[in-house]
Amino acid sequence: MDADDSDELILECWLLGEVAAFETFFKRHSSRVAAYAARKGIPRNEVPEVVQDVFVKLHNHIDKYEPGKRALPWFFTLVHHTCLDRLKRGGKGKPRLCRLDDIEGALGIAAPPEGGVDQGWSVDIDIALRQLSSESRQVLDMRLMEDLSFEEMSAKTGKSEVSLRKAYSRAVANLRSWIGAPRGGSR
Amino acid sequence: MKEKRSNLAEDFAFFEQHSKESSLAPGTSGQVETSKIPKGLKSEWAHAITKDLVRSPLQMATVYLGLSVLGYGASLAVCAQNSLGLGSWSHRVAEVLHHLPDPWCPIVCGGVFAIIPFAISSLVLNRFQQRYLMTRMWLFFASVPLVAAGVMLLLPHSLQHARLHSTLSSSSVRPDLLSDGVWMALWVATAVLLPYLLQAIVYFAVMPKRRIVAAD
Secondary structure, three states: OOOOOOHHHHHHHHHOOEHHHHHHHHHHHHHHHHHHHHHOOOOHHHHHHHHHHHHHHHHHHHHHOOOOOOHHHHHHHHHHHHHHHHHHHOOOOOOOOOOHHHHHHHHOOOOOOOOOOOHHHHHHHHHHHHHOOHHHHHHHHHHHHOOOOHHHHHHHHOOOHHHHHHHHHHHHHHHHHHHOOOOOOOO | OHHHHHHHHHHHHHHHHHHHHHHEOOOOOOOEOHHHOOHHHHOHHHHHHHHHOEOOHHHHHHHHHHHHHHHHHHHHHHOOEOOEOOOHHHHHHHHHHOOOOOOHHHHHHHHHHHHHHHHHHHHHOOHHHHHHHHHHOHHHHHHHHHHHHHHHHOOOOOOOHHHHHHHOOOOOOOOOOOOHHHHHHHHHHHHHHHHHHHHHHHHHHHOOOOOOOOOO
């Protein structure tokens, strides 16, 4: 396999079982996948796992590549969706802190026109949640996931209702500023 | 939705641009810069992928030849062909098959001889190795059933089918309708063409479908 060979030819050779094609494609694109994963907000220590997921997925689904079709956009779709899956899982199968649709409701983000989940927003919110302090995330968790009132939250944490309201407002404002969401629609 | 699409276009532009800037060494016209290559190829998952694929034609030829020898051996253990069988059981099966009316006797005998190696190689080789054999090594791949049938043809008893029938113990052996030459020709045709036919079916199953785009 020559380094000058096109991606299309390399994918076809991989499809036909040539180990050299896999090695060439990996060498050519692994750093690109890593850079893209980092750009999408995946923590640095999880990036090698994403690279691994991408190439294992590519190997398992390479039959779906139609020879003659442009290889890079097809590969990019696979990389993009692998990154989204990783972000949605929150890494290593950890449960997500808050339901994204609850957060979207609190931030006043309109539902997508088709009524489906707008993955673009969800991913942005997911990344934004990671930037919050643990205290802010705990407040959001209690308010949105457990659906507790501020009175119940106060009894649970021992903090005053006023400070919890402020912490909640601060967390929502931070999320809004991070994703650039419109104002209004808080609970 | 438009905004999302434009984000995706930006992402793709970043993705496309990245390797031009950082994966290629300047002035090497497509050479991969080794310092940027992650060590991932030495990891366990990469090794698993590599194991699925073919390192060299020689390696693949050795594996396929080994499987074929094993398969034809197993076939001769199941049913004796041209008086050559591995074990008494294979001769008993051959005797049963020789009671079949013509032309089914040579067809079934040839089919049994060919189908076992095909089944073994189909079960052992994965779809990548099958594709490699059928596209990169098709001449070698196609010659194996021919050579196997040719070897059987060269056996001392291969053209003595009538004599073979006279040695069968049962009194109800059917009368010989086919001459030795015709019997052997039918046997060879089945032993060679059956694996080709089955392999053609496998080919369409393991090869990706190309989308046919209608011209405007």
